Amino acid sequence: MAAAVRQRSAAARVALAVCAVLAFAGFAALGTWQVERRAWKLDLIARVEQRVHAPASTPPGRTEWPTVNAANDEYRHVRLAGTFLHEKEALVQASTRLGAGFWVLTPLRTADGSVVMVNRGFVPPEARERSARTAAEPQGEVAVAGLLRLSEPKGGFLRKNDPAADRWFSRDVQAIAQARGLTDVAPYFVDAEASPAASPAANAAAASSASDTPAWPAGGLTVIAFPNSHLVYALTWYGLALMVLIAAWFVRRGENAAHADTRRTEDARRH
Numbered sequence: 001m002a003a004a005v006r007q008r009s010a011a012a013r014v015a016l017a018v019c020a021v022l023a024f025a026g027f028a029a030l031g032t033w034q035v036e037r038r039a040w041k042l043d044l045i046a047r048v049e050q051r052v053h054a055p056a057s058t059p060p061g062r063t064e065w066p067t068v069n070a071a072n073d074e075y076r077h078v079r080l081a082g083t084f085l086h087e088k089e090a091l092v093q094a095s096t097r098l099g100a101g102f103w104v105l106t107p108l109r110t111a112d113g114s115v116v117m118v119n120r121g122f123v124p125p126e127a128r129e130r131s132a133r134t135a136a137e138p139q140g141e142v143a144v145a146g147l148l149r150l151s152e153p154k155g156g157f158l159r160k161n162d163p164a165a166d167r168w169f170s171r172d173v174q175a176i177a178q179a180r181g182l183t184d185v186a187p188y189f190v191d192a193e194a195s196p197a198a199s200p201a202a203n204a205a206a207a208s209s210a211s212d213t214p215a216w217p218a219g220g221l222t223v224i225a226f227p228n229s230h231l232v233y234a235l236t237w238y239g240l241a242l243m244v245l246i247a248a249w250f251v252r253r254g255e256n257a258a259h260a261d262t263r264r265t266e267d268a269r270r271h
Contacts, residue, residue: 024241024244028238030233031235031237031238034231034234038228038231045228048074052075053077056077056079058080059079059188061112065186068187075147075148075222077147078148081141081144083109083142084137089106096221098122101122101124102122104120105118105119106120108190115182115183116190117171117173117176118146118189118190119146119190119191119192122216122221135216146193146222147222148190149190149191150188151171151188151189155170163176166179173189174187191222
């Protein structure tokens with residue numbers, strides 16, 4: 001019976017040791033993965049900062065549309081020219097530092113006949129109708145500078161776009177273009193820079209003044225923020241791996257003490 005007990009005890013120790021090794025390896029691997037993710041995120045932030053502050057360049061044309069992607073193109077500083085199709089604009093629900101309201105997405109017909117959706121900026125609910133905005137709509141050939149953004153398909157968090165009801169919760173370029181009967185549309189949109197008359201600062205000041213009327217829409221509200229908590233996650237996973245090692249050491253120490261007590265007891269019985 002004593003031999004059977006010792007055998008079961010040895011099997012339990014082996015199983016416990018295997019679990020400890022697997023747990024340590026898993027936690028260490030997750031910590032290393034977070035370190036790698038942190039390096040990737042820092043590189044992404046550096047690349048985006050470089051794109052944002054670079055001189056404006058021509059956005060990808062038709063032949064380049066299939067290769068447009070977030071890694072190489074998101075937040076590129078671009079400049080394009082064309083004619084706005086104001087009657088086909090779409091309002092997309094937005095929450096900004098100026099409050100809740102809508103993004104004004106207006107198609108821009110370029111010289112080659114293709115269309116690029118331009119986010120002209122933010123309007124509050126009282127300025128959602130074009131007739132309610134005091135600023136004159138740009139007419140004829142215009143130049144637009146801003147940041148290239150990728151389409152946001154399907155909708156927002158827990159809210160799906162409803163093209164039939166013309167309710168939009170994300171800037172889904174393809175869906176909006178289809179709802180507006182547009183073809184030959186780029187797979188991205190451009191967040192327009194703020195004009196001096198419709199900058200966020202100017203509109204915030206005008207909104208607080210009874211004598212001035214804000215010039216909506218207000219551009220230049222692109223938020224560029226990349227959460228970077230990977231170091232905290234890495235330290236957490238490595239800390240858990242260390243706790244497994246400490247726990248294994250205490251268990252081993254307890255076993256050694258128990259074996260020593262058993263040997264002393266057996267020696268005492270023999271004598």
